[in-house]
Amino acid sequence: MTINQFYHEVGIFLGIALIAVVIGVMNNFFVSHYVFRWRTAMNEHYMAHWQHLRHIEGAAQRVQEDTMRFASTLEDMGVSFINAIMTLIAFLPVLVTLSAHVPDLPIVGHLPYGLVIAAIVWSLMGTGLLAVVGIKLPGLEFKNQRVEAAYRKELVYGEDDANRASPPTVRELFGAVRRNYFRLYFHYMYFNIARILYLQVDNVFGLFLLFPSIVAGTITLGLMTQITNVFGQVRGSFQYLISSWTTLVELMSIYKRLRSFERELDDRDLQEVTNTFS
DSSP: OOHHHHHHHHHHHHHHHHHHHHHHHHHHHHHHHHHHHHHHHHHHHHHHTHHHHTTSTTHHHIIIIIHHHHHHHHHHHHHHHHHHHHHHHHHHHHHHHHGGGOOEETTTEEOTTHHHHHHHHHHHHHHHHHHHHTTTHHHHHHHHHHHHHHHHHHHHHHHHOTTSSOHHHHHHHHHHHHHHHHHHHHHHHHHHHHHHHHHHHHHHHHHHHTHHHHHHTOSOHHHHHHHHHHHHHHHHHHTHHHHTHHHHHHHHHHHHHHHHHHHHHHHHHHHHHHHHHO
């Protein structure tokens, strides 16, 4: 290779890198704008019914904080999801090609496109495991916000009214906060046991799949390194929900709070219809 050919190849790489930078920036830009427009629509909807909603406990927090957190959390997950899709588009064809070098897998034996199938099955197993183990977490996070809101509201009232936020009342409200947090810690304990155990096994899963080929001497060290790297990229993309599980739990708890908030509007609309035809 001459120096001119080398510079030509470097120029091609820089061109591809520039395209990747532009796509990444535009992706973040449009996702941010779209999600904020979503928050704007939610805010306008709630404010249009504010006179009815203002009497609900924690109404201000629902309109300001929860819509903000819902939008920002959804933005983070949206960007991560698009990145996972782009990674799959780039690396999945490479893994399909490399699967030809690994015709046999542990336990199952010969399997066409075994690395691709193994990545999908392993990711689905992990996602299903965490979904079952963490099924109670969104509800507990939702309840946690309710007891926190009740405690915070009483303290706010106590700033202007000396008869509010008395020690017995505050003690009772904070006791509810403490009980819910301890319950949350307990459920997160066994959830984290399952999650961390899965992630530790996940670190060596790609190498485990190559054991038959390594023993048979059909792959070189360089090819093994290439396969494990590509397999890790594809597996990580399929494990999008696993990587975002804590964020997903938070998003689901926010959704539950906003949905219960909107249920007040649905009940009011139903009552108005009933009164009209009665």
